[in-house]
Amino acid sequence: MSEHAATKLKPADDPAYKLPACLGKFQLPLLGGGLALLLVGLFLAFSVQSNEDVSMPRFGFSAYLTAYLYTLSICLGCLFFVLIQHLVRAGWSVVVRRIAELMMIMIWPMAVLFLPILFAAFQENALFAWTNPDYIAEFVPERAWENKKLFLNPTFFAIRAVVYFTIWCSLSLYFWRGSVLQDETGERAATDRMQLWSGPAVMLFALSVSFAAFDWGMSLAPMWFSTMFGVYFFAGSILAAHCFICVSAFLLQRCGAAKDEITVEHYHDLGKYMFGFIVFWTYIGFSQYLLIWYGAIPEEAEWFYTRQLGSFAGISIALVLLHWLLPFFGTMARTVRRMPAVMALWAVYILIMHFVDLFWVVMPEARVGHHAHVGGALGVIACVLCAVGLLGLVLGLVLRMAASSHVVAVRDPRLRESIAFENF
Amino acid sequence: MSESKVEATDHGMVAEFTTVDSLLAACRRVRDAGYIKTDAFTPFPVHGIDKALGIKPTILPWICLVAGITGTMTALVMQIWMNSIDYQYIISGKPFLSLPAFIPVAFELTILFAAFGAFFGMWALNGLPKFSNPVFTDPRFDRATDDRFFLYIDSSDERYDEEGVRALLGETGSDYINKVVEDESPKQVPKFIYSVWALSVAASIIPLLCVLTMRVTNSSKPRFHIFPDMDFSPARDAQQTTSLFGDNRAMRPDVPGTVARGQLSGSMEALTGIDFDALTAVDPGAAAQLVAAYQDEAAGTTTPPAEPVDDTPWLDHIPVTVDEALLARGKQQFGIYCSVCHGMSGLGNGLVNQRATEKQFDTWVPPSNLHDTALYSETYPDGKLFSTITNGVRKMAGYASQIEVQDRWAIVAYVRALQLSQNAPLDVVPAEKQAEVKAAVEAAKENLKRQEEAAAKAAAEREKEQN
Numbered sequence: 001m002s003e004h005a006a007t008k009l010k011p012a013d014d015p016a017y018k019l020p021a022c023l024g025k026f027q028l029p030l031l032g033g034g035l036a037l038l039l040v041g042l043f044l045a046f047s048v049q050s051n052e053d054v055s056m057p058r059f060g061f062s063a064y065l066t067a068y069l070y071t072l073s074i075c076l077g078c079l080f081f082v083l084i085q086h087l088v089r090a091g092w093s094v095v096v097r098r099i100a101e102l103m104m105i106m107i108w109p110m111a112v113l114f115l116p117i118l119f120a121a122f123q124e125n126a127l128f129a130w131t132n133p134d135y136i137a138e139f140v141p142e143r144a145w146e147n148k149k150l151f152l153n154p155t156f157f158a159i160r161a162v163v164y165f166t167i168w169c170s171l172s173l174y175f176w177r178g179s180v181l182q183d184e185t186g187e188r189a190a191t192d193r194m195q196l197w198s199g200p201a202v203m204l205f206a207l208s209v210s211f212a213a214f215d216w217g218m219s220l221a222p223m224w225f226s227t228m229f230g231v232y233f234f235a236g237s238i239l240a241a242h243c244f245i246c247v248s249a250f251l252l253q254r255c256g257a258a259k260d261e262i263t264v265e266h267y268h269d270l271g272k273y274m275f276g277f278i279v280f281w282t283y284i285g286f287s288q289y290l291l292i293w294y295g296a297i298p299e300e301a302e303w304f305y306t307r308q309l310g311s312f313a314g315i316s317i318a319l320v321l322l323h324w325l326l327p328f329f330g331t332m333a334r335t336v337r338r339m340p341a342v343m344a345l346w347a348v349y350i351l352i353m354h355f356v357d358l359f360w361v362v363m364p365e366a367r368v369g370h371h372a373h374v375g376g377a378l379g380v381i382a383c384v385l386c387a388v389g390l391l392g393l394v395l396g397l398v399l400r401m402a403a404s405s406h407v408v409a410v411r412d413p414r415l416r417e418s419i420a421f422e423n424f
Numbered sequence: 425m426s427e428s429k430v431e432a433t434d435h436g437m438v439a440e441f442t443t444v445d446s447l448l449a450a451c452r453r454v455r456d457a458g459y460i461k462t463d464a465f466t467p468f469p470v471h472g473i474d475k476a477l478g479i480k481p482t483i484l485p486w487i488c489l490v491a492g493i494t495g496t497m498t499a500l501v502m503q504i505w506m507n508s509i510d511y512q513y514i515i516s517g518k519p520f521l522s523l524p525a526f527i528p529v530a531f532e533l534t535i536l537f538a539a540f541g542a543f544f545g546m547w548a549l550n551g552l553p554k555f556s557n558p559v560f561t562d563p564r565f566d567r568a569t570d571d572r573f574f575l576y577i578d579s580s581d582e583r584y585d586e587e588g589v590r591a592l593l594g595e596t597g598s599d600y601i602n603k604v605v606e607d608e609s610p611k612q613v614p615k616f617i618y619s620v621w622a623l624s625v626a627a628s629i630i631p632l633l634c635v636l637t638m639r640v641t642n643s644s645k646p647r648f649h650i651f652p653d654m655d656f657s658p659a660r661d662a663q664q665t666t667s668l669f670g671d672n673r674a675m676r677p678d679v680p681g682t683v684a685r686g687q688l689s690g691s692m693e694a695l696t697g698i699d700f701d702a703l704t705a706v707d708p709g710a711a712a713q714l715v716a717a718y719q720d721e722a723a724g725t726t727t728p729p730a731e732p733v734d735d736t737p738w739l740d741h742i743p744v745t746v747d748e749a750l751l752a753r754g755k756q757q758f759g760i761y762c763s764v765c766h767g768m769s770g771l772g773n774g775l776v777n778q779r780a781t782e783k784q785f786d787t788w789v790p791p792s793n794l795h796d797t798a799l800y801s802e803t804y805p806d807g808k809l810f811s812t813i814t815n816g817v818r819k820m821a822g823y824a825s826q827i828e829v830q831d832r833w834a835i836v837a838y839v840r841a842l843q844l845s846q847n848a849p850l851d852v853v854p855a856e857k858q859a860e861v862k863a864a865v866e867a868a869k870e871n872l873k874r875q876e877e878a879a880a881k882a883a884a885e886r887e888k889e890q891n
Contacts, residue, residue: 286527293524294516334485422471 077241491541
């Protein structure tokens with residue numbers, strides 16, 4: 001309390017609020033390198049697909065979808081982070097909220113980057129098995145398909161995608177503009193407006209993300225269904241978003257920005273959320289597994305059964321041990337959470353595991369028949385290159401946006417409170 | 425109450441502050457002066473007060489962690505012991521030890537134990553429950569819940585001396601410094617507390633008494649159903665009707681093409697008791713027909729084979745391994761299915777037969793005495809005996825649907841053992857067991873004699889009474 005009065009705010013044009021040069025200089029390398037890696041990754045992925053030995057006609061686009069969902073999940077997680085901070089009128093997070101906002105606005109370029117997936121949806125058997133009549137005839141009972149095809153057809157798929165992106169782009173633009181304009185005006189009413197709209201926004205977000213996850217993740221296996229899948233995707237997204245904020249804050253501070261503003265207390269709080277969302281992801285993932293395992297109904301169990309065979313069996317076990325158990329104990333201690341460098345390392349680690357998670361969701365469905373495989377070392381490398389490339393491309397754009405604004409919401413009315421924030 | 429009333433009841437020194445900043449400054453001073461046994465009281469949580477007072481981080485998280493892990497382990501060990509070892513029960517076709525099913529309970533117990541660890545650990549670390557604190561005696565201390573901040577130094581601190589502490593606190597700018605003395609108010613528990621306590625105990629016994637009363641008394645009223653859907657199970661029994669299926673039968677027929685467990689196991693010889701090679705040699709048509717019949721039966725399409733003709737080449741041996749385990753199994757199965765009519769010793773004097781004879785049912789066909797030489801293996805081959813058990817004979821129904829193939833052969837083996845036991849000379853018994861058998865026979869004779877004597881005596885007495 002007493003510190004609030006003592007906290008001195010720097011003027012809004014202080015260099016500590018600007019993107020530091022040592023990060024800004026990566027803008028072009030990230031844009032160029034990211035694009036190059038993405039193209040190389042895609043080339044490799046399509047060459048794995050055209051290899052005669054493997055029957056994975058959907059491998060190329062699947063690799064792109066994995067990378068796309070990976071990047072998009074971080075953007076969506078950041079969007080949700082911003083919404084929820086406004087919804088609960090959070091004070092602590094103001095110093096790191098701009099990082100989330102920068103990633104949130106990347107939904108706009110992500111909408112453009114969705115075009116290849118939309119294209120694939122209109123091609124027979126390019127990405128979604130439900131575009132392939134042979135697959136449907138063999139694996140989806142006629143009775144089920146009569147109903148499913150009302151939902152799983154390219155036209156409706158495209159309409160839905162447009163709806164999702166309309167929602168996300170509008171939301172991200174509204175909250176981005178609100179925050180950035182406040183940098184200039186310092187208008188308090190802007191905060192009030194954003195708080196007002198964050199309620200309906202969260203509802204729209206929840207529905208759209210759930211259905212997007214059904215469309216782009218769950219429908220890869222046309223017969224499979226899990227009402228929890230949307231939450232599962234969201235759990236990974238929000239976890240990744242907190243990790244992204246944590247590691248970005250660390251890098252910013254290493255380069256000299258926001259050195260006095262972001263304190264160990266904020267890492268402590270981000271660490272708490274990372275820990276919490278690791279458990280949430282596990283809770284949702286396990287709940288989904290438990291129900292399907294217990295019911296053991298063929299059309300439900302098949303999805304997990306596929307992931308218990310071959311190399312995906314190892315990944316399934318690894319997800320339990322490395323996506324939950326290791327970071328669970330790793331980020332549990334207060335001492336650890338109050339060490340920014342260690343938390344940043346954990347954040348990077350979890351971001352890598354988040355990729356493994358989405359790889360495990362998407363890639364097994366690139367196969368034909370029952371036995372999924374990762375496409376050998378080349379297949380794995382191709383998927384990793386795609387993801388690194390796409391993320392790099394987007395990060396380049398993030399730096400571009402950051403250079404033209406601030407890295408902290410400089411005139412937010414709660415900035416002082418946030419800087420003075422202390423954990424009990 | 426260890427403090428003597430004669431001694432000075434000096435518990436420590438308390439100082440009042442009006443702002444958080446002055447309190448924090450005072451805390452730092454006191455900490456730097458080396459005092460350890462200190463405490464601060466504020467109307468709301470104050471950031472950084474732990475550091476200002478030099479309070480070490482609590483070990484509560486460790487207690488919590490250990491309690492949580494204990495909870496996980498307790499849940500897992502409990503469920504593994506109950507479900508996988510002590511009382512194995514197939515649930516939903518899962519293995520006895522299936523980890524996913526155990527996780528929800530493990531999760532809950534982890535949370536429960538960790539919460540208990542945190543809650544009671546906090547009590548223990550804070551010395552709770554504590555009903556009074558000497559600082560409450562200070563006339564101004566009530567404002568610690570309102571608008572004043574207090575700093576307290578305990579007199580048990582090594583550096584504590586009254587004047588020094590008073591001077592130190594005075595330097596911090598406190599306007600009000602006061603010695604904390606023993607609470608002189610009476611320490612007896614008020615009488616009415618005992619009454620309340622006694623009444624609560626008495627009241628808590630009432631439900632138990634109600635239950636006990638109901639257990640030992642009779643009532644003409646219908647019983648109270650706590651779980652009606654468990655008392656009146658909606659599950660249907662065999663032969664009942666249901667609206668769930670089109671044919672209104674609750675009992676479902678076998679799905680065509682399915683093979684039940686144990687069906688079609690073993691060779692045709694083991695299934696029919698007929699020497700198939702011999703049958704094929706004399707009557708290939710009949711053999712083929714028999715095979716087809718059994719295959720159709722497995723497919724659920726036709727009735728079981730008709731009784732084979734009597735010139736059938738029956739198996740003259742038991743086509744499964746005969747050992748002690750099989751005989752024990754045969755004895756058990758014989759006891760369950762056969763002895764009610766044939767008697768435990770196979771003499772045809774089972775309880776059903778006794779009653780039927782007593783009541784003189786005219787439709788009753790007495791069961792065979794299994795010690796009839798006509799039923800010995802020379803005239804009644806093993807295969808035929810098996811076929812009789814399987815398909816029945818005269819009034820005896822076939823047991824194919826109730827006794828598994830392996831067990832039917834076990835009964836055949838046991839019947840052969842029974843037959844042998846009635847006429848076996850002593851020298852077939854191993855030398856070391858002969859004495860035992862002799863003794864058993866002597867004892868049995870003795871027993872029989874006693875029973876006869878007792879019966880004769882009883883008869884005599886009855887006669888006497890009647891006279």
